[in-house]
Amino acid sequence: MKFFKDKPKSISQKYIELIKGQIGKFNKLKPITKKLIISFLVLVLTVIGFAIFWRFWSSTNQPKQIYEVAVMVRDQFNSNPSEDARTSLKAGDVIVKQKEGHSWSTTEKTSYLILKINLTTDQADKLTRPEERELKKNELSTEEIKRMDDVKKKGEKMPPRMITLRARQYRIKLEEFTGFDPLQLLNGQPYLDKIYDWGIVEKK
Numbered sequence: 001m002k003f004f005k006d007k008p009k010s011i012s013q014k015y016i017e018l019i020k021g022q023i024g025k026f027n028k029l030k031p032i033t034k035k036l037i038i039s040f041l042v043l044v045l046t047v048i049g050f051a052i053f054w055r056f057w058s059s060t061n062q063p064k065q066i067y068e069v070a071v072m073v074r075d076q077f078n079s080n081p082s083e084d085a086r087t088s089l090k091a092g093d094v095i096v097k098q099k100e101g102h103s104w105s106t107t108e109k110t111s112y113l114i115l116k117i118n119l120t121t122d123q124a125d126k127l128t129r130p131e132e133r134e135l136k137k138n139e140l141s142t143e144e145i146k147r148m149d150d151v152k153k154k155g156e157k158m159p160p161r162m163i164t165l166r167a168r169q170y171r172i173k174l175e176e177f178t179g180f181d182p183l184q185l186l187n188g189q190p191y192l193d194k195i196y197d198w199g200i201v202e203k204k
Contacts, residue, residue, distance in 0.1 A: 062120035066100040066195060069127060070112035071172045073182040086164045092171035094127040113180070114189050115172065117196045127201070131166035139163075166204065173202050 072095055076088035089095060095112060098104075104114060119127075137145065140161060151158040174180065177191070184190050 062122060064118050064120050066116055066118050067097050067124050068100055068102050068104075069094045069097045069115055069117060069172075070104070070108055071095070071115060071174070073111075073113050073174070073185070085166050087167060089167050090171070092174045093168040094170075094172065097124050097127055109189060110185050113172075113174075113177075113182075113185065113191070115191055115196055115200075116194070117198075117200070119198060123198055123201075126170050127168075129169050130164045131169045131204070132162040132164050134160040135163050168204070170201050170203055173200050176200060 072089045072091050072093045075090045078084035078088050100116060108114070140148070144161065148158050180190065
């Protein structure tokens with residue numbers, strides 16, 4: 001008679017047994033089949049490794065240029081929290097970017113902090129990019145679903161419908177500008193003599 005039940009196997013034990021079983025199946029294969037499988041895996045890993053390297057290399061070796069950006073120094077506010085996130089720019093958000101030497105209006109120079117930043121094109125685009133997500137099908141209107149189905153029937157591809165969650169994904173770290181007061185802008189831009197880099201940017 002059995003008085004004690006066997007202890008249930010842990011997830012790690014199950015994985016170990018599964019791996020051992022797959023190794024056993026692999027060992028039973030013909031040598032030529034093993035070589036083909038190993039060659040295929042090496043090829044896949046090489047492609048993945050190259051893709052990761054290329055993405056890293058291209059992101060760090062893009063040509064840069066100096067942009068001038070106008071930065072919010074005060075928060076915009078909407079009493080509706082979701083609308084506030086979607087449409088209100090906050091202190092540190094970049095309202096617009098321009099090439100170095102842009103002629104800013106008097107209103108812009110007294111309303112926004114203008115900074116020179118050395119950036120790649122991709123980095124510059126990120127500064128004014130909103131945070132978005134794709135709408136699910138059950139969030140689309142009847143007309144949008146019908147239009148999407150009609151496009152699919154024609155064999156064409158319809159771009160996804162996006163909704164804005166936040167007005168900006170990135171912000172300038174105004175906290176690093178110790179002692180800065182928006183009232184200083186009435187007497188001129190205080191930081192135009194310095195060129196910054198991506199280090200003063202953070203993702204929200």
